[in-house]
Amino acid sequence: MLGDPxxxxxxxxxxxVGAGFGGLWAAKALANAPVExxxxxxxxxxxxxxxxxxxxxxxxxxxxxxxxxRGIVGAYRNITVMLGDVCGVDVAxxxxxxxxxxxxxxxxxxxxxGARHAYFxxxxxxxxxxxxxxxxxxxxxxxxxLIAFERAENETDPDERRLLMNLLIVGGGPTGVELAGAIAxxxxxxxxxxxxxxxxxxxxxxxxxxxxWLLPSMPEDLSEEALQRLQRLGVEVRLGAAVTAVDASGVxxxxxxxxxxxxxxxxxxxxxxxxxxxxxxxxxxGRIEVNPDLTVPDHPxxxxxxxxxxxxxxxxxxxxxxxxxAKQQGRYVGSxxxxxxxxxxxxxxxxxxxxxxxxxxxxxxxxIDFGWIRLRxxxxxxxxxxxxxxxxxxxxxxxxxxxxxxxxxxxFQRGARLITGxxxxxxxx
Ligand SMILES: Cc1cc2nc3c(=O)[nH]c(=O)nc-3n(C[C@H](O)[C@H](O)[C@H](O)COP(=O)(O)OP(=O)(O)OC[C@H]3O[C@@H](n4cnc5c(N)ncnc54)[C@H](O)[C@@H]3O)c2cc1C
Numbered sequence: 503m504l505g506d507p508x509x510x511x512x513x514x515x516x517x518x519v520g521a522g523f524g525g526l527w528a529a530k531a532l533a534n535a536p537v538e539x540x541x542x543x544x545x546x547x548x549x550x551x552x553x554x555x556x557x558x559x560x561x562x563x564x565x566x567x568x569x570x571x572r573g574i575v576g577a578y579r580n581i582t583v584m585l586g587d588v589c590g591v592d593v594a595x596x597x598x599x600x601x602x603x604x605x606x607x608x609x610x611x612x613x614x615x616g617a618r619h620a621y622f623x624x625x626x627x628x629x630x631x632x633x634x635x636x637x638x639x640x641x642x643x644x645x646x647x648l649i650a651f652e653r654a655e656n657e658t659d660p661d662e663r664r665l666l667m668n669l670l671i672v673g674g675g676p677t678g679v680e681l682a683g684a685i686a687x688x689x690x691x692x693x694x695x696x697x698x699x700x701x702x703x704x705x706x707x708x709x710x711x712x713x714x715w716l717l718p719s720m721p722e723d724l725s726e727e728a729l730q731r732l733q734r735l736g737v738e739v740r741l742g743a744a745v746t747a748v749d750a751s752g753v754x755x756x757x758x759x760x761x762x763x764x765x766x767x768x769x770x771x772x773x774x775x776x777x778x779x780x781x782x783x784x785x786x787x788g789r790i791e792v793n794p795d796l797t798v799p800d801h802p803x804x805x806x807x808x809x810x811x812x813x814x815x816x817x818x819x820x821x822x823x824x825x826x827x828a829k830q831q832g833r834y835v836g837s838x839x840x841x842x843x844x845x846x847x848x849x850x851x852x853x854x855x856x857x858x859x860x861x862x863x864x865x866x867x868x869x870i871d872f873g874w875i876r877l878r879x880x881x882x883x884x885x886x887x888x889x890x891x892x893x894x895x896x897x898x899x900x901x902x903x904x905x906x907x908x909x910x911x912x913x914f915q916r917g918a919r920l921i922t923g924x925x926x927x928x929x930x931x
Pocket of ligand 1 (some may be wrong): 616824
């Protein structure tokens, strides 16, 4: 029976919740293994989040950075895809609970539900400062940015026009830095000649970071490089500035005020509620504290991986919430389950191999920390580009993204400048 997934005998059931980097890589590791795999996700697509900021800034379209989950795993006969919003786990009965009442039984459960942006206990800031995590977030941010220019073009009150042309980003990590650089180039290049009453080059782009430097996970010299590159693009960077309030006309930093009609949130993240579903011990960010083999304490049949898990490295620091961690953990758990099927052999604990840390700043500069060497500028940007095209899922997406970038590089144009989503009467006056 083992090794023949077409056998009619009952096979162990592996349920994977989440088809992000972790879940998908776990599923691929179990492809054609003697197990029945069910992937449950509330979206029908896998999303390549590292390029989401390019959708938010009109450089790429949603379909360029996403691929249907069924299309990715459709060739593997032992993998079933289920669209569903998981709302809990019946740990005692070993079943995943889906909103609407469905139950999906499991022998092994892999929780790979990722994280979402968090507002440090101020969820009321979200309507004024959307974060970037899902496709809907990216198209909403794109809509707000483009609408701000449209409204400024029609605005006769100079104060309101100034407010509309202030764009503010909270959070100086990779997402904030990448957004700030991309918005600067959108305003100063792609939109420069398109308006008659305003000059988009006058847009004030402000990046606010609570800590003392940008890109806190990078070495200091690369953080400094990112700061200088952004300043050269005309981005105003405020370091050591912790936001204390957000409203419809900007942010408050202590007693100071920064006015902007468009505010984007690229600061905190919190894990999915998966830890609550299984009553597991979690850290302050909601990440499940896992064993060295990524099982949940007291539950050898439940694994947590990726952004929703907390694992420490050899120095006692949490592994970062990045795609390579999730992928390597997914692959590890898939192999571990396969090994457990036919032997009681002890498996080495998971260990993360860090191949490098990178961030891009605008259309032709990036910083990369490979550990043994640090790169910056154009060469780093070329490596960043090749790596992202290579890691994108789907041949079509790779071609389209590469062509889009080539086009944008030579023409400075942004092909996806569409205002979509629900039109509200107050959007345009
Ligand atoms: C804007 C942005 C930019 C980033 N840039 C980079 C980068 O440049 N490099 C890098 O390495 N990392 C980057 N990251 C981080 C990286 O994307 C994450 O670390 C990685 O996606 C984590 O993988 P995961 O599998 O844990 O979760 P995810 O990839 O987030 O996948 C979670 C999946 O679970 C599904 N899900 C969640 N809750 C439920 C539920 N209740 N029911 C059903 N399905 C559910 C979601 O729909 C999703 O498909 C970025 C993240 C963001 C948001």
